[in-house]
Amino acid sequence: xxxxxxxxxxxxxxxxxxxxxxxxxxxxxxxxxxxxxxxxxxxxxxxxxxxxxxxxxxxxxxxxxxxxxxxxxxxxxxxxxxxxxxxxxxxxxxxxxxxxxxxxxxxxxxxxxxxxxxx
Numbered sequence: 783x784x785x786x787x788x789x790x791x792x793x794x795x796x797x798x799x800x801x802x803x804x805x806x807x808x809x810x811x812x813x814x815x816x817x818x819x820x821x822x823x824x825x826x827x828x829x830x831x832x833x834x835x836x837x838x839x840x841x842x843x844x845x846x847x848x849x850x851x852x853x854x855x856x857x858x859x860x861x862x863x864x865x866x867x868x869x870x871x872x873x874x875x876x877x878x879x880x881x882x883x884x885x886x887x888x889x890x891x892x893x894x895x896x897x898x899x900x901x
Contacts, residue, residue: 796821797831804844808851808870814840845880852877853889857896862889 800817807816818825832840852869856862866877874889881889 793835794831796823796828797835800828804847805851808848809868810870812844812870846884849877849880849884853881853892853896856889856893 796818799821803817803820804812814829815825818828821828829840832838832843836843838846848869848871852862852865852871855865855868860868862877863874866872866874869877871877871880878888881887881892885892887895
């Protein structure tokens with residue numbers, strides 16, 4: 783099973799590099815061009831790698847990474863506003879909208895469904 787931040791073994795090295803760098807950047811704006819520059823390839827090529835190897839375009843992967851980070855932080859005891867900001871969402875309302883779009887649930891309901899999380 784694939785981890786959330788790295789593709790299966792044998793993935794393109796530039797994609798591996800971008801995925802390793804991404805979690806540290808989630809708190810602010812993340813541009814594909816910046817990740818591509820750090821990985822040493824063009825943004826277009828890196829975008830193709832996201833789609834080909836992860837089956838998600840970069841914006842969708844970034845949204846998923848932000849959502850996962852916010853839920854991890856909230857499950858660890860951070861308030862939703864703090865978790866939202868730390869994951870790069872504008873505010874807790876933005877986090878709530880994305881969570882509802884992806885799961886049909888408010889973040890508090892999603893957290894309650896996690897085995898180790900506290901609502």
